[in-house]
Amino acid sequence: MKPIREHHAPVPGRLPENLLEAAQPVVLRGLVSHWPMVREARRSDRAAVDYLHGCWGGAPVAIMTGPPEIDGRIFYNDDFTGMNFGRADAPLPTLMEELLKLADAERPPCYYVGSTTVDTCLPGFRAHNDLDLSALRSCDGAAPEALASVWLGNRSRIAPHYDLPDNIACVAAGHRRFTLFPPEQLVNLYVGPIDFTPAGQPVSLVDLKHPDFERFPRFAQALEQAQVAELGPGDALYIPSMWWHQVEALDAFNVLVNYWWRQAPAHMDPPVFALMLALLTMRDLPAAQRRAWQGIFDHYVFNAGPDTAAHIPEHARHALAPLTAEGAANLRGHLIQRLRQR
Structure with missing residues (x-):
């Protein structure tokens, strides 16, 4: 594996104009370091939770919940008849308080909130914590119209998968490790079913933490092409469309906000x-x-x-x-x- 190339943002909040041209991943250190949420997260998890309390709009959030035995890996069950996690709805403040209580637990259960629309869940958040994408230009010359989503929980591991939209992932609290694979590594990733998935997208069946090279021998070739980076509060990562990526949340409390958009007209259906x-x-x-x-x-x-x-x-x-x-x-x-x- 090699490190993802980095761009140190000279001015927080300003994206490089040529970001999309190479269709290559880029770490954007300090891109959202000016967010009030990031400032509070650097103070403490308690301060971050209190800040999000003030942004919450009252809508419950959908939570994936797994026992300590899954070690944070959101995945299939052992015989692939279902998943190794359950689902529940709860108020966001209730979940965050539970995460704080579990912060010192050696083997806590896994709690994971994925891909929740920021404007629905945290309607007050983007007034002071947002990213201006107007410097970017898609293939048609227009600035992207992006959807902002929030991802929140404790330690978790999301298996390698691709997304159709381009993506800028911004770490607002905690630390995350991203492992990326170019699209052509599909053949070496041993991808599971395309119509029966843990969270909507097909995923690699290889456990990156404990890869089984006897069962998945070609995965060694994928690792040779992998790119990896660890991000902290205020850092961001551009993930181009169709790049495979595993995301690991490394701390007891993690918040990520991402912006994704398609470089295609709205009337085009998903390929x-x-x-x-x-x-x-x-x-x-x-x-x-x-x-x-x-x-x-x-x-x-x-x-x-x-x-x-x-x-x-x-x-x-x-x-x-x-x-x-x-x-x-x-x-x-x-x-x-x-x-x-x-």
Whole structure:
């Protein structure tokens, strides 16, 4: 493993303008060190909890709860018939007070709040703790419209997974270790089911804390390409779209706020839909037919360009025309109709 490259923010809150160009992860030391939440977290966990009490809007939060035996690893149960954690709803202040009580426990149960919308859970938070993304420009030249989410709990380990959106993860309290793998390491990560997952995204089945190289021998190659960084309060990390990442919360009380956005028009559906349809329609075809369809996808999707449909009159290109919101709605309706006919 090698360290993730770092950019030391000359001014807290200011993002480098070329952040998205290389599509490579970057540690942004001190990016949100000016947040009042970070200041309180550096004082003490008690101060951080008291600060969040003042931001809470009254809505309960969804909590993943696991016994001490899982060692913070949010994962499947032993026989892959379910998960090794339960779920419960509770007021955020109640959870945070419980975390403070367990701070000195040698083997506490795991409590994990994941991907909760900041504006719903902590409506007062972003008034003084926010990140300006206007310096960034997506592929269409527009500034990202990001969703801000909060992640909170005690020590936890979230297995390597990818996310479709680009992501800036900001540590507001505690410390977190991020281990990242480039997208092409998929074959070496031994990924589990895509439609039965601990938290929505497919995950690697390898335990990074105790890797079993007899069962997962190619994982050694993934580790050679891995990048790792440990972040403290005020630090941030840019995780490009589709990069695999494991996230470990290292302290008895941890808070992370992330911003994620897609570099794609809003009318485009998640590509995983195409993957699931491909499994349904193509994976089990004879090899020659799969190769033919691979060529078709290369022609119409992966290598598509101005010449792909240039021989068709512009008004008659239909689905082969540049995708618009209206065209996306037509394609979606056509697909839904065809699926209903099955």
